Amino acid sequence: MRLPHRTVQTPVFMPVGTLGTVKAVPQDVLETLGAEIILGNTYHLYLRPGHEAVRRMGGLHKFISWPRAMLTDSGGFQVFSLSQLRKVSDEGVRFRSHLDGSSHFFTPEHSMDVQIALGADIAMAFDECTEYPADRNRAEESLRLTMAWARRSLDHFRAHRDEVVWRDNLGVPQVPRTWGPGNESPAQSLFGIVQGGTYNDLRRESAERLVEMDFDGYAIGGLSVGEPRELTMETIAEVLPLLPADKPRYLMGVGYPDEIEQYARMGVDMMDCVLPTRAARHGLLFTSEGRINIKGKRYAEDQSPPDPACNCMVCRRYSRAYLRHLMHSGEALSATLNTIHNLAYYLGIMERVRKSLQTGG
Amino acid sequence: MRLPHRTVQTPVFMPVGTLGTVKAVPQDVLETLGAEIILGNTYHLYLRPGHEAVRRMGGLHKFISWPRAMLTDSGGFQVFSLSQLRKVSDEGVRFRSHLDGSSHFFTPEHSMDVQIALGADIAMAFDECTEYPADRNRAEESLRLTMAWARRSLDHFRAHRDEVVWRDNLGVPQVPRTWGPGNESPAQSLFGIVQGGTYNDLRRESAERLVEMDFDGYAIGGLSVGEPRELTMETIAEVLPLLPADKPRYLMGVGYPDEIEQYARMGVDMMDCVLPTRAARHGLLFTSEGRINIKGKRYAEDQSPPDPACNCMVCRRYSRAYLRHLMHSGEALSATLNTIHNLAYYLGIMERVRKSLQTGG
Numbered sequence: 087m088r089l090p091h092r093t094v095q096t097p098v099f100m101p102v103g104t105l106g107t108v109k110a111v112p113q114d115v116l117e118t119l120g121a122e123i124i125l126g127n128t129y130h131l132y133l134r135p136g137h138e139a140v141r142r143m144g145g146l147h148k149f150i151s152w153p154r155a156m157l158t159d160s161g162g163f164q165v166f167s168l169s170q171l172r173k174v175s176d177e178g179v180r181f182r183s184h185l186d187g188s189s190h191f192f193t194p195e196h197s198m199d200v201q202i203a204l205g206a207d208i209a210m211a212f213d214e215c216t217e218y219p220a221d222r223n224r225a226e227e228s229l230r231l232t233m234a235w236a237r238r239s240l241d242h243f244r245a246h247r248d249e250v251v252w253r254d255n256l257g258v259p260q261v262p263r264t265w266g267p268g269n270e271s272p273a274q275s276l277f278g279i280v281q282g283g284t285y286n287d288l289r290r291e292s293a294e295r296l297v298e299m300d301f302d303g304y305a306i307g308g309l310s311v312g313e314p315r316e317l318t319m320e321t322i323a324e325v326l327p328l329l330p331a332d333k334p335r336y337l338m339g340v341g342y343p344d345e346i347e348q349y350a351r352m353g354v355d356m357m358d359c360v361l362p363t364r365a366a367r368h369g370l371l372f373t374s375e376g377r378i379n380i381k382g383k384r385y386a387e388d389q390s391p392p393d394p395a396c397n398c399m400v401c402r403r404y405s406r407a408y409l410r411h412l413m414h415s416g417e418a419l420s421a422t423l424n425t426i427h428n429l430a431y432y433l434g435i436m437e438r439v440r441k442s443l444q445t446g447g
Numbered sequence: 448m449r450l451p452h453r454t455v456q457t458p459v460f461m462p463v464g465t466l467g468t469v470k471a472v473p474q475d476v477l478e479t480l481g482a483e484i485i486l487g488n489t490y491h492l493y494l495r496p497g498h499e500a501v502r503r504m505g506g507l508h509k510f511i512s513w514p515r516a517m518l519t520d521s522g523g524f525q526v527f528s529l530s531q532l533r534k535v536s537d538e539g540v541r542f543r544s545h546l547d548g549s550s551h552f553f554t555p556e557h558s559m560d561v562q563i564a565l566g567a568d569i570a571m572a573f574d575e576c577t578e579y580p581a582d583r584n585r586a587e588e589s590l591r592l593t594m595a596w597a598r599r600s601l602d603h604f605r606a607h608r609d610e611v612v613w614r615d616n617l618g619v620p621q622v623p624r625t626w627g628p629g630n631e632s633p634a635q636s637l638f639g640i641v642q643g644g645t646y647n648d649l650r651r652e653s654a655e656r657l658v659e660m661d662f663d664g665y666a667i668g669g670l671s672v673g674e675p676r677e678l679t680m681e682t683i684a685e686v687l688p689l690l691p692a693d694k695p696r697y698l699m700g701v702g703y704p705d706e707i708e709q710y711a712r713m714g715v716d717m718m719d720c721v722l723p724t725r726a727a728r729h730g731l732l733f734t735s736e737g738r739i740n741i742k743g744k745r746y747a748e749d750q751s752p753p754d755p756a757c758n759c760m761v762c763r764r765y766s767r768a769y770l771r772h773l774m775h776s777g778e779a780l781s782a783t784l785n786t787i788h789n790l791a792y793y794l795g796i797m798e799r800v801r802k803s804l805q806t807g808g
Contacts, residue, residue, distance in 0.1 A: 106772065110779035113764065135747065135772045143750055143768060151764045386496065389504055403474065403512045407504060411467065411496045418471035418782050 087334050087355065089207040090252070090272035091147060092155035094122045096334065097350035097443075099436045100157060100358040101429055105130050106150040109363055110421040111429070113152055118399070119426065120433050123155035123207070125358050128200055129164030132190075133183055137203035145205030145251045156206040157358075160197045160239075160279075163215050163307075163339075174214065176234065194238040198246065202274065205250045210305065211239035213279040218312045225283035232281045233295055240299055243276045250274050275302035277336060283308060284317050286324050293328040303334035310340045310359075319348075326353050343372050343435055350439045362432045366424035369413045372431045378406075380424065385410040398430030448695050448716065450568040451613070451633040452508060453516035455483045457695065458711035458804075460797045461518060461719040462790055466491050467511040470724055471782040472790070474513055479760070480787065481794050484516035484568070486719050489561055490525030493551075494544055498564035506566030506612045517567040518719075521558045521600070521640075524576050524668075524700075535575065537595065555599040559607065563635065566611045571666065572600035574640040579674045586644035593642045594656055601660055604637045611635050636663035638697060644669060645678050647685050654689040664695035671701045671720075680709075687714050704733050704796055711800045723793045727785035730774045733792045739767075741785065746771040759791030 087094045101108045101116065103124045108116055116124065126146055131137060135149075143149045146156055162179075165172060169181035169190075178193030194212040201209035212235045216228040250273065278296035282288030296304060306325050309318050322337065329335050336356035337349055346357050362372065369381040373393035378385075380392070391401040392409060400409075400423045412420035448455040462469045462477065464485040469477055477485065487507055492498060496510075504510045507517060523540075526533060530542035530551075539554030555573040562570035573596045577589040611634065639657035643649030657665060667686050670679050683698065690696050697717035698710055707718050723733065730742040734754035739746075741753070749767040761770075761784045773781035 105776045105778060106769070107778050107780045110783070112780060112783060114760070134776050135768075139748055139768075143748055143766075149766075149772075150769060151766075387500055387504055399475070405504075405510075405512075407496075407500075408467070408511060411510075415466045415495050417466060417468050418779060419468045419473060421779050422471070422473060422783065 089123070089155045089275070091153060091207050092122055094155050095440055096355040097436055097439055098122060098356050099346060099432045100125050100356060101432075102127075102358055102360045102363060103150075103152075103156075104360075105134065106146060108425070108429070109367065110418075110425050111363075113150065115399075115426060116152075116429075117154070119429055120437070121154070121429065123157060123356075124152065126156055126158045126204060126206060127164055128158045128161035128197065128204065129168065131158070131204055132161060132200050133185055137200040141203040141205070141251050145203075147205065147252070155208070157208040157356075158201050158204050158206040158210065159338075160210040160212040161192055161200065162197070162213050165192055166215055174231070176231065178212075194235040195242040198239055198242045198276075202243070202246055202250050205252055205274065208275045208277060208303065209243065211236045211276060211278045211301070213281060213307060215311070216281050216283045216308045218284065218308075220283045222285065225285050225288055229282050229288050229292055232279065233292065236278050236296060236301075237299060240276060240278070240301065243274075247274050247276070277301055277303040277305050277334070279305045279307040279338070280325055280329075281308045284313055284321060286321070289321055289325050290328060293325050297328065297330060301333075303336060304329045305336040305338050306354075307338045309337065315345075318345075322349060322352060322354070343432065346432065347435050347439055350436060351443075362428035363425050366428040367421045369420075369424065371409075371424060372428050380406060380409045381413050382410070392427050393431065396427065396430060396434070398427055398434075400424075400427040400430070450484070450516045450636070452514060452568050453483055455516050456801055457716040458797055458800055459483060459717050460707060460793045461486050461717060462793075463488075463719055463721045463724060464511075464513075464517075466495065467507060469786070469790070470728065471779075471786050472724075474511070476760075476787060477513075477790075478515070480790055481798070482515070482790065484518060484717075485513065487517055487519045487565060487567060488525055489519045489522035489558065489565065490529065492519070492565055493522060493561050494546055498561040502564040502566070502612050506564075508566065508613070516569070518569040518717075519562045519565050519567040519571065520699075521571040521573040522553055522561065523558070523574050526553055527576055535592070537592065539573075555596040556603040559600055559603045559637075563604070563607055563611050566613055566635065569636045569638060569664065570604065572597045572637060572639045572662070574642060574668060576672070577642050577644045577669045579645065579669075579672045581644045583646065586646050586649055590643050590649050590653055593640065594653065597639050597657060597662075598660060601637060601639070601662065604635075608634050608637070638662055638664040638666050638695070640666045640668040640699070641686055641690075642669045645674055645682060647682070650682055650686050651689060654686050658689065658691060662694075664697060665690045666697040666699050667715075668699045670698065676706075679706075683710060683713060683715070704793065707793065708796050708800055711797060712804075723789035724786050727789040728782045730781075730785065732770075732785060733789050741767060741770045742774050743771070753788050754792065757788065757791060757795070759788055759795075761785075761788040761791070 100123050104127045165181050168184045172181035180191045197212035213232040214228050278301035280292045282292045334355045337354045371378050374395035385406040388406040461484050465488045529545045533542035541552045558573040574593040575589050639662035641653045643653045695716045698715045732739050735756035746767040752762040
């Protein structure tokens with residue numbers, strides 16, 4: 087996947103960097119771990135430090151000193167899950183900030199403006215994430231909104247994509263330009279988001295209408311929101327064949343290690359999830375021996391590495407006993423080391439899947 | 448200064464790693480920064496994870512995976528500053544843990560046992576840190592206790608120093624043995640602590656009696672506890688000439704950047720202070736342009752590095768605006784990056800002083 091700031095090998099797992107930082111992990115460590123693309127959350131960055139401030143400082147890549155690829159979500163999901171007193175109309179969503187209660191109005195056009203100001207390599211269409219369970223009427227109404235917003239997102243994005251601050255100069259000196267003669271138009275991409283709840287016909291309708299609009303890539307949204315795993319699988323299997331194989335296919339907000347492997351093998355190109363990073367901060371480590379809760383007293387004098395089969399910088403150097411001590415003592419280093427290992431584990435899964443797919447395995 | 452785990456260039460600044468971690472900074476970053484020796488706090492490590500647990504796991508170096516030199520304080524200072532309901536007798540100090548209120552009794556002998564179990568390269572005699580201001584009677588009584596405890600610390604330490612867990616095997620594979628034929632006895636060192644408040648004759652008496660006991664090194668304690676700077680200077684100038692120049696001279700718990708430079712030039716070999724690390728977590732950065740509080744709104748769009756004259760990994764990569772955003776957003780990376788810079792600044796001062804002393808500057 088050729089993006090302005092990076093040619094990304096797929097399938098890829100994207101660590102979540104909500105506020106312009108993958109929580110507790112310095113950027114150089116993310117590079118060492120092999121992270122090729124990270125997420126930023128439009129809702130959060132719009133509130134702090136503000137998209138106009140980020141644009142004035144040269145865009146998100148430059149602001150956070152991340153030379154590789156980035157993706158911003160549309161802000162929609164956070165508006166629905168975090169903000170207060172939201173009121174949805176055809177025009178957009180009025181909501182109150184979860185930080186200070188101030189009032190804001192997001193439309194598809196505004197989401198595009200914010201995302202162009204942030205300047206990630208990939209922006210996402212403004213959508214309404216359908217909750218689970220949702221009855222047929224609710225899912226139809228939600229899909230109607232998401233399709234109308236997708237059209238408006240795309241039109242506004244096409245009219246303004248060239249305003250991205252790094253259009254003529256990536257701004258991050260470390261970045262080698264991955265385009266040149268014959269590929270003179272590095273620009274942001276916009277992905278559409280397939281919704282439709284757990285109704286296969288709505289999912290199909292959503293996918294087909296988005297493909298007609300001709301986005302740069304397609305995401306499957308509204309999954310991993312509480313539905314049973316078989317339903318997730320079924321929906322992915324239903325939608326994937328409808329999306330063009332020559333454009334990236336992104337499954338949003340998923341999932342556990344076995345899930346990301348499974349979905350990658352089904353043909354998903356991109357996934358993101360807060361699970362490895364958030365769980366790490368609560369002491370939950372993903373290992374080749376299963377999940378372990380490093381807070382447990384049983385690890386108090388366990389001198390083996392967090393994951394004996396892992397070769398990450400944490401497993402090479404530190405013991406379970408030390409990680410347990412850091413967590414138990416409330417030390418900041420705990421979140422850093424736990425997160426580094428979990429990300430190494432997730433990125434390692436994707437690397438194995440890539441190799442296996444290359445060799446036809 | 449030749450220590451079992453490292454030959455340390457002096458004068459040296461020692462970052463404080465209270466609970467077996469220099470807060471928010473991974474060990475490999477400390478190595479990159481050039482930290483040659485770090486502190487551990489006996490009081491804290493005794494409570495969590497416990498000195499016997501640390502010994503069973505091969506000592507503090509191995510437990511925290513720090514191959515370079517370490518020093519543990521005696522626990523005395525924290526007992527007096529952190530614990531509750533303490534009761535001092537000639538025998539020792541009874542106190543309640545600041546964590547769970549449990550009752551503990553520390554004697555000089557017990558402090559030695561704990562420090563031998565932890566196994567730092569340098570242990571400190573158990574002392575009573577005289578507060579400021581202290582009247583003559585109080586300072587005399589405190590000194591009497593500290594001198595009696597110094598004798599008991601030394602006797603007990605000499606009888607048991609060979610019990611350190613790494614006596615025959617340093618246990619940290621990365622550590623090159625800095626001794627060999629002709630220097631067959633790697634062992635912990637014990638430093639005595641000069642007290643005496645702000646009374647020059649008491650300070651002299653303290654220094655002379657400790658030198659008679661023949662410690663491996665000498666510390667000046669009870670300074671930077673609220674007294675005016677001239678009094679600190681005067682006391683250091685009074686005490687230093689009384690301490691043997693061929694043994695390390697350690698000024699405890701000091702200080703601001705200009706202070707550590709000044710005292711190093713006066714002949715102090717070792718200093719430690721929580722200031723660069725603790726201030727960092729509150730957003731205070733030490734720079735060649737003076738102190739800056741990175742929380743300030745004036746830095747919201749300041750794209751210059753934290754310290755334009757600094758070449759540390761933080762100043763090379765990140766802007767003041769980004770550090771301000773991290774702090775403002777309560778992000779964990781804030782403490783990490785701020786601390787890395789402040790330590791680089793402190794370690795850089797000492798490196799410059801060492802070079803200048805070598806060239807007679």
